[in-house]
Amino acid sequence: MPADAPFIALNRKERLVPVQLDGTELMLPEGENLAASLLAAGVRSFRETPVSGAPRAPFCMMGACFDCLVEIDGIQRQACMLSVAEGMVIARLKGTTHG
C-alpha cells in the first residue's frame, strides 16, 4: 500500500495477484472487493464523467451510484460489486469517449 493512500488496511492481505489498470500493473488481494482494493492501493480517481470530464471515485460502495464504473474486458461494470481476479484488465473511462 502506498504511504500516501487515504485508506488504511487493518489486516495484511495474504495472496496478491497482478491486475492491469490503464496498462500499469498493480498487485491486489485476490478475492477482495475490487473498489476497496483500488482505494487501498492509492487509486483516487476511478473515471471521468461523460458530461464535464470531472473525476469520480466510489461514493456509495453498494452498487447504487455508479461512480465506481470502470471498463473490464471491454464491459462497463461497477467496481464496488466485483472481486479482484488475477489478470483483470481494467480501463478507466475518459470523459470524452463514452456516454
Place this chain on the structure above:
Amino acid sequence: MAEFDLAIIGAGPAGMAAAVTADKAGLRVALLDEQPRPGGQIYRNVSQASADRVRVLGADYALGRGLTTALAESGVQHIHGAVVWAIEDGFRLSYTANGTAAQVSARRVLIATGALERPLPIPGWTLPGVMTAGAAQILLKGSGIVPRQAVLAGSGPLIYLVAAQMVRAGVPPLALVETQSTRDMIGALRHMPGALRGWRGLAKGLGLIRELRRAGVKRFTGADRLKVEGMDRAEALCFRAGGEDHRIACETVLLHHGVVPNTQVARSIGVSHRWSSAQQTFTPVLDAWGGTDRPGLFIAGDGAGISGAMVAEIAGRLAALKLAEEAGHLGISERDRRAAPLLRARARELAIRPFLDAAYPPYPGALRPDDDTLICRCEEVTAGEIRQTATLGCLGPNQAKSFTRAGMGPCQGRYCGLTVTAILSQTTGQSPDETGYYRIRPPLKPVTLAELAAMAETGATNPEGE
C-alpha cells in the same frame, strides 16, 4: 425457468427472516441478493467476519449470525451475487449472476431491498474522497479498510455508530460535524415517553456518544453551510457552527443524514407510494402484514419505511406467516397465534422512532440546495436548472427529467429523485404527493447484450416466451 412458491429480493434481516420462516412452513423459497453473502447492510459479511472485525463492529453486528446460520441450515435456495433488474406480473424475476442473465418464477414475491442513504447534495459532494458514511462502513465490514483522515458530516444515529467503529479500529475520525441543532433535540423531547419504552435503543445511542467523547473525537452541532473544498479531490470540509466559520483539512469526507426506503423494485411494478412527512420520504402503501395493493406482492424491512434492523426481521416473519397462510400451508388461527408476539415486539421497537426522526432531521441545506449545487450526479444537473424548469411551468419530476436529463443516468434517480421532488414542490407550492416521483422502468440496472445472449443460450428463459 426455476419455479418457486415464494421469491424474496434482498437477504438483509427482513429477507433472511422471511425466507427461513416460509421455508419452515413448507414453501419452496428462492432468496436473491446482489451481494456475494447474506446479511444485507447491517449484517454485511457477518458469516465471514473475524473475531477482531466483530469487536470493531460491535455486538449488534454479531447478532446477524443467528440469521445467517438459520439460513444456511434451511432449505432456502439462496441465489447470491444476483442483481434483480426486472419484476413482471405473474411473477417473473429477471436477474444477472456471474455475467449471465436468468429468470425465476414465483406465485408470490417479497421485496426486502432495504434502504439507501438519503442524498446529501452540497457543494463539492461529487469530488473523489467524498463518500457516504455507509460506504465507509461497507469498506470496514467487507474489506477491513478505514479512511485515514476523515470528517463525518450530517446527522443521525448511523454517524455515531460509524465513528465509534472507526475509533475501535484505531483510526478515529478527525471530527463529527452534526447538522442537527439543540432546537431539534428539544422538539424531540415530546416523543420522550415513547422513546423510553424503547430505552435499549436510547441507551445504545448514549453509549456511543460517550465512547466518542472518551476517544477525544471533536464534535460540532448545529452546523450549516456545509461545503467540500478541493480541485480534483476533497481537501477540506467547510461549515458554519456556533457563529463561526470552520475549515477542517482532510482527505475523506463522509456524508450522512439518514436512510430512506429503496423503492426502485416496488415502483417499477407500480406499487403506490405516499409521502411521509415524519420521515421526509415516500413509503409504499401497505397493510399490517406488508401486503401491497397487488395480490401476492409484499414488502418488508426498511424498504417499507425506515424502522431499523429489529423491526425489519419482525416484519419479514410477519409477511412470511401471511404468505404461508395464503399459500395454504398455515391455518388462519395458527398464523394469528404466531403473529401476536411479533406484533407486540414490533410496537415496542417502533416506540423510539418518532424521537429519532425528530431529533435527527435531514440537513435543511441539502433539502434546498443552492442553485449552483449539482443534484444529479450522473448527468451533472444543478438545483438551479431544476428550479428553472419549475418556473417554466414544469410540475413533476418526469417532465423535469426530459428537460434537464436529471435522473436519466445509470443510477436511475437513486441519488437525485427525492431532491428533484423537493425542489419542484418548494418552487411550485404543490405537495410532494402532488409533485410525485420519477417513473421507474426496467431494467433497474444496465444489462449487457452478452448477459442476455448467455440467458438465451442456456435456455434459462421461458421456452414459450414472447
